[in-house]
Amino acid sequence: MNFDGSDYVVRFENVGLRYGLGPEVLQDVSFALAPASYHFLIGPSGAGKSSLLRLMYLAMKPSRGLISLFGRDMARTAREDLPGLRRRIGVVFQDYRLLNHLSAFDNVALPLRVAGGRERDIQKHVEELLSWVGLGDHMNASLPTLSGGQQQRVSIARAVITKPQLLLADEPTGNVDDRIALRLMHLFEELNKLGTTIVIATHNESLVKRLGHPRLRLDGGLLLGDPQSRRGRKGKGDEMLDGSRHMEAG
Amino acid sequence: MISRRTDLPLDGDVLAGFLPWLIAFMVFLAVVAAAGMFILHDATANWSAGLTHTLTVQVPPTKGEKALPAAEDPHVLDALKVLRTTGGIIRADLVPQTEVLELLEPWLGRDGAAGDLPLPYLIDAEADPDAKFDIATLRSRLTKAHPGISVDNHRDWLDRLVGLIDAVEWIARGVLLLIGLATVGTVIFTTRTGLSVHRDTIEVLHLIGAQDDYVAKQFAWRALTLGLRGGTIGLALAAPTVLGIGYLASGIETGLLPDASLGVAQWIALAFIPILAAAIATLTARITVTKTLAGML
Ligand SMILES: Nc1ncnc2c1ncn2[C@@H]1O[C@H](COP(=O)(O)OP(=O)(O)O)[C@@H](O)[C@H]1O
Ligand SMILES: [Mg+2]
Numbered sequence: 224m225n226f227d228g229s230d231y232v233v234r235f236e237n238v239g240l241r242y243g244l245g246p247e248v249l250q251d252v253s254f255a256l257a258p259a260s261y262h263f264l265i266g267p268s269g270a271g272k273s274s275l276l277r278l279m280y281l282a283m284k285p286s287r288g289l290i291s292l293f294g295r296d297m298a299r300t301a302r303e304d305l306p307g308l309r310r311r312i313g314v315v316f317q318d319y320r321l322l323n324h325l326s327a328f329d330n331v332a333l334p335l336r337v338a339g340g341r342e343r344d345i346q347k348h349v350e351e352l353l354s355w356v357g358l359g360d361h362m363n364a365s366l367p368t369l370s371g372g373q374q375q376r377v378s379i380a381r382a383v384i385t386k387p388q389l390l391l392a393d394e395p396t397g398n399v400d401d402r403i404a405l406r407l408m409h410l411f412e413e414l415n416k417l418g419t420t421i422v423i424a425t426h427n428e429s430l431v432k433r434l435g436h437p438r439l440r441l442d443g444g445l446l447l448g449d450p451q452s453r454r455g456r457k458g459k460g461d462e463m464l465d466g467s468r469h470m471e472a473g
Numbered sequence: 474m475i476s477r478r479t480d481l482p483l484d485g486d487v488l489a490g491f492l493p494w495l496i497a498f499m500v501f502l503a504v505v506a507a508a509g510m511f512i513l514h515d516a517t518a519n520w521s522a523g524l525t526h527t528l529t530v531q532v533p534p535t536k537g538e539k540a541l542p543a544a545e546d547p548h549v550l551d552a553l554k555v556l557r558t559t560g561g562i563i564r565a566d567l568v569p570q571t572e573v574l575e576l577l578e579p580w581l582g583r584d585g586a587a588g589d590l591p592l593p594y595l596i597d598a599e600a601d602p603d604a605k606f607d608i609a610t611l612r613s614r615l616t617k618a619h620p621g622i623s624v625d626n627h628r629d630w631l632d633r634l635v636g637l638i639d640a641v642e643w644i645a646r647g648v649l650l651l652i653g654l655a656t657v658g659t660v661i662f663t664t665r666t667g668l669s670v671h672r673d674t675i676e677v678l679h680l681i682g683a684q685d686d687y688v689a690k691q692f693a694w695r696a697l698t699l700g701l702r703g704g705t706i707g708l709a710l711a712a713p714t715v716l717g718i719g720y721l722a723s724g725i726e727t728g729l730l731p732d733a734s735l736g737v738a739q740w741i742a743l744a745f746i747p748i749l750a751a752a753i754a755t756l757t758a759r760i761t762v763t764k765t766l767a768g769m770l
Contacts, residue, residue, distance in 0.1 A: 282680055284770060302767070303684075310682035320677050324482040333480060337683040381681070 230294065231255040232389050232420040233279055238288030240274055247286065248274050252446045254439060256422065258388075261415045263431045264424040266441035272424040273317065275441065276391050279422065280314045281305055293388065310338050313387035313419075315395045319378040321366050327353060327373075328362040331380045338385070352380050356410075372403060379407065383414060390414060392423045396430060404430055475697055475755060476690030480678060481671050483695045492696075493703035495659050496754060500707025500747050501714075503652045507746060508715040510645040511739045517635050528598040530556065530565075533621035534591035543570055543594045551618035556598050559614070561606030568595040600626075656750055660700075660757040664692055668765050679769065689762035693755050700754035704747025715743070 233256040240249040249271045256262065264272050277283045278290060281297070290297045292308055300308070313334075321330050328349055335345045353362055356376040361369060369377065375395070382390060390411065396404035404427065412434075415421050422439070425431065431438065440447045483489065532548050535541065543549055544567060556565035573595055581590070600606060608626055615622045668675065675688055719734045735743070 280680060282676070282770065302770075305770075306679070306682045306684045309680060314680060320673075320680075322480065322674055322677065325480065329480075333678070334681045336478065336480075337678060337681055337687055385682075 230258065231291070232258050232260075232293060233422075234289075234291045235278075236289040238278065238285045238290060240271075240278060240283065241286045248444050249278075249285075249441075249446075250444045252288070252444075254446060256420055258420055259415065259418045261411075261421045261436045262423070262439050263434075263436050264422055264439045264441065265426060265428075265431060268426065270441040271444045272441055273393055275439075275446075276314075276393050276422070276424055279389070280312050280391050281309055306337075310334065310385060311388045313382035313385065313390045315375075315379050315382045315390075315392035317393040317397060319374050321374060321378055321381070323366045326363045326365055327358055327369065327377050330366065330377055331384055334381060334385045348384060349380075352384055353377075356380050375407075379410065383410075386414075386417070387419060389420045390422070392421075394425055395423060396425060396427055401427075401429070405433075408434060475694040475759075476687070477694050478691060481674055481688070481691050483667060483671070483691065489695070489699060492659070492663050492699045492754075493706065496656065496700050496703030496750055497706035497710070499652050499656045499659070500704045500750050501711045503649055503746050503750070504708055504711035504743050505714055506645045506648045506652070507743055508711075508718075508735060508739075510642055510649075511735055511742075513638050513642050513645075517638050526600045526602045527627060528562075528600060529625045529627070530596040530598060530615065531623045531625065532594040532596065532619060534593055543567055546594060548619040548622070549594045549596070552596055552615055552622055555611075555614050555618055556596065559606060559611055561601050561604030562611075563599055563601050565596055565598040568597050570594075653753060656753055657757050660696060660754045661761050664696070664758045664761040665765060667692065667695075668762060675766070676769075679766075685763050685766040688766060689759045692762045693759040696754040696758035697751055700751030701747065704750045707750075708744065708747045711743075 233254075235255070236253050238249060238252040239247050241247045252275065264275065266272055274283075278285055279292070281292075284297075293311060295304075295308070322333070325333070331353060332345050332349045335348065350359075350362065353359055356379065358373060358376055358380070361373060366374060366377070379392075379395065382392070392411070395407055408423075408430065411421055411423065530552055532546065532552050535546060535548065541547075549567060553565055553567065556562050570592060573592055577592070608624065608628075612624045615624060678688060715735070723734070
């Protein structure tokens with residue numbers, strides 16, 4: 224199956240990224256993600272996974288190449304339009320990046336408040352979601368009093384509170400045991416069923432194998448498709464589109 | 474414009490303790506400078522109104538043989554005649570010698586002036602404030618009557634005094650402007666520091682979809698509250714200072730010093746200075762945040 228270019232949630236074409244004057248940590252990265260697809264982003268440490276996610280959640284601009292999100296060319300997108308796009312993206316940061324001076328409730332409420340939501344609706348939504356992730360008794364707890372696992376659930380709740388169209392998670396299972404990791408994955412699975420496009424960076428091979436979603440494999444800044452479907456550097460990443468094929472390959 | 478929401482831990486940082494005192498200091502200086510300006514302004518207005526229309530004509534005493542009484546001195550009579558026939562002069566009177574002596578007493582002592590010292594005759598004249606008469610013509614007519622006659626319309630020294638005070642007033646205005654600029658500079662500096670201290674938090678806010686405005690409003694609210702707090706302290710310290718200067722000045726017995734107390738309207742104007750300072754701080758913080766964040770992704 225094929226998509227009209229504007230239907231991709233994420234599209235990268237020959238994207239390169241360097242930090243300052245350093246070497247390119249991403250080179251000629253091309254791929255596209257269809258709506259409601261679910262990918263694992265894998266590769267050894269230092270391969271560029273976090274960097275690739277940063278480009279997707281608009282924390283950085285590429286040094287070269289084209290990035291389009293929700294059918295919009297980011298190079299032509301005015302700075303004022305970025306907040307609107309970012310509100311459609313949920314991010315689970317590797318180090319959570321929660322605001323320590325705020326309660327669990329206020330952290331999760333933040334994306335709604337930032338978007339100008341009404342306080343009454345916010346109250347209801349946030350309480351529901353926090354209960355759902357098992358933090359109903361810790362709504363007003365200050366962040367530093369929560370355990371690592373609890374903070375992680377707060378960060379995931381913050382990422383999904385707006386029901387984003389694109390969910391990006393950077394090693395969300397990095398600090399938890401396999402049992403909890405699997406539960407978190409099921410949460411993402413549920414979200415995916417509701418139509419959210421998901422990319423999860425992880426080096427948890429057993430998890431990837433178990434869930435069997437297609438993979439984006441990074442190594443040394445190069446994006447390698449699955450060996451079977453890779454058509455060389457000219458193929459504009461189209462091989463990444465068909466989730467079912469990758470599922471088999473995984 | 475501003476927002477009370479506090480996603481940023483702005484109240485906890487060191488700047489929250491530092492900014493109000495700086496603004497208090499600025500407001501203190503501004504209130505004292507403005508009060509001084511008001512007092513000087515009132516003074517020049519009083520002096521101008523009181524003195525500009527009086528003339529003092531001085532006729533040198535006749536030398537040689539025993540002088541005639543002032544009222545019979547021919548030069549005095551001539552001078553009076555000239556004055557009374559000059560258009561625009563509404564009154565011209567000889568100042569009694571006893572009063573002249575009194576005027577000179579501080580310099581000559583009670584006895585020194587009594588005896589042989591030849592005293593000039595003084596004529597006190599008043600010009601119609603509405604009529605424009607030419608002091609130069611009057612002067613030349615009077616010197617024709619007697620070359621030693623001098624005319625003093627107080628204009629010269631008054632002009633110089635008013636000029637001086639005007640200059641001081643302009644300096645006070647300049648000081649106020651500098652205080653305003655210093656306040657703006659301070660707020661820019663503290664806001665920028667706050668932005669870099671909270672850079673991480675601001676980046677998170679951005680990444681979850683916050684507009685610059687969302688952040689700027691929080692800084693603006695912080696600047697407003699700190700500015701008002703500091704401004705109130707500054708005014709509270711400056712008011713006794715201004716009152717104290719007025720009290721000290723009222724103790725000096727001389728007609729020269731202006732009345733150093735302020736009117737109600739002037740006090741109200743002074744009370745607006747902390748509000749103005751807070752408004753400047755708020756606006757500056759907002760603009761600074763917006764401009765700084767525009768450079769971020
Ligand atoms: N902020 C940064 N400044 C400079 N180099 C960086 C920065 N972040 C990552 N890198 C470099 O980019 C490369 C990819 O890093 P990263 O994207 O974090 O990989 P991964 O997430 O796969 O471990 C590494 O060589 C890393 O040293
Ligand atoms: Mg990483």
